[in-house]
Amino acid sequence: MAKNSTAPKNQKAAAARAQAQKSVKAQERRTTLGIVIGALVALVVFGGIVFYIVQSSQVPPLDSEDAVIPAGSDAETGGIPVSSDGVAGGEVPADVPRVDLYEDFMCPICGQFEEINAEDIDALRESGEIAVYYHPISILDATSQGTDFSTRSANAAATVADAAPEHFLEFTAAMYANQPAEGTTGLSDEEIAQIAIDAGVPETIAETLDDGIFTKWVIAATERASQDGMQGTPTVMVNREILEQAEVPYFQPGALRTHLESL
Known part of the structure; x- marks a missing residue:
């Protein structure tokens, strides 16, 4: 058991x-x-x-030999100064407020900013009341269906600033007037070249816009912008300090001009 x-x-x-x-x-x-x-x-x-x-x-630094720099651009910040007579890379006054504009040609809000403020900024620049530096940067390549429109268009702007500086403002204005919708493939190289020609850029220069001469500079300038505090476009800096919309609502017509005139 x-x-x-x-x-x-x-x-x-x-x-x-x-x-x-x-x-x-x-x-x-x-x-x-x-x-x-x-x-x-x-x-x-x-x-x-x-x-x-x-x-x-x-990513090469802005002053690297590996990054071809547009003539007259600021090697420290990547800004392209525009003189009182509208020439990119020209001399700008040193004893007035410095205004840096960071924009991406694919950015629809940048187009709105230009529509609202371009005329006022031009008037203040022409009168010598402000020194303006333009920063064509590329942060929206991912929204152009693989065509890298932001980089291509910024490179084109840098090329015009370097080789046809008297037509830089006309070219950038025309690019915003023909701005593609965000999320599309953007403008083709041929369309960008035609816009440049219509803006007065010699055809021999317009034919080089797709050579990518300043592509590495665009990348370096975009990185520099990020390091300087730019988190999106458009970004406005006054005397190298970011101007917040809470301080100056610059999408209201005349607000930015009024602020700059008060400095």
């Missing part, structure tokens, strides 16, 4: 041990899987960090 009563107990104990061993092995598999997943996640994160570092290291 003793053997008969002990056998079921031994069987139960063996079954319990077997189940425990299965649980241990299952836990080991889960632990191993967790370690593997954790390692893979860490690898992805590390890879992302490495990729960012590598990409950042490929």
Whole structure:
């Protein structure tokens, strides 16, 4: 009778041990899987960090020999000054408020900003009351369906500023007048060239707008803008300080001019 009563107990104990061993092995598999997943996640994160570092290291500084700089542009900030007579890269007064305008040709709000403020800014610049620096940057390439319209158009503006500086303002104004909708492929290189020709840029120069001469400068200038605090477009800086809309509602006609005249 003793053997008969002990056998079921031994069987139960063996079954319990077997189940425990299965649980241990299952836990080991889960632990191993967790370690593997954790390692893979860490690898992805590390890879992302490495990729960012590598990409950042490929962005040349504005004064690098690797980045061709438009004639007359500010090597420190990437701004293109426009003189009182409307020539890009020309001399600007030093004893007046400095106004830096950061814009992306794909940005619809930049188009609105230009429509509201361009005439006032031109009037103040022509009278010598302000010094204006234009920053054509590229932060919206991802919204042009793979055509990199922001970079291409900014490069075109830099090319005009360098080779046909007297037509820079006319070209930028025409680009906003023909601004494509955000999320489209943007303007083709041929369309940009035709806009330049219609704005007075010699055809021989317009034919070079798609050469990408200043592409690396555009990338470097955009990075510089980000380092200087630009978080979106348009951004207005006055004396190198970002002008917040809460301080000056510059989408209200005349508000920006009134503020600049009061400085």
